[in-house]
Amino acid sequence: MLLTFVYSWDLSRNYLRGTIPPEWATMRLSNLSLMGNRLSGRFPTALTKIATLLYLSIEGNRFSGPIPKEISNLKNLDKLYYFFLTL
Secondary structure, three states, rough: OOOOOOOOOOOOOOEEEOOOOOHHOOOOOOEEOOOOOOEEEOOOHHHHOOEEEEEEOOOOOOEEEEHHHHHOOOOOEEEOOOOOOOO
């Protein structure tokens, strides 16, 4: 089940692991905080498809690689917090 009518989602410090599911690309979020989890892999391209995002915090996870050029798809994005832990 996808939460299509959630506009603000704070999943900070929940010790989430793995990656961001591609299905999240269809959500209409304006605020998303995933900081302080254990998410990993490359920057989640699903997030670059949520055109309604105004605020995105994914700092303090274990993502790797550069921010993809698709981040420019987020025309409404006002704040991006992106700092990764390296272990």
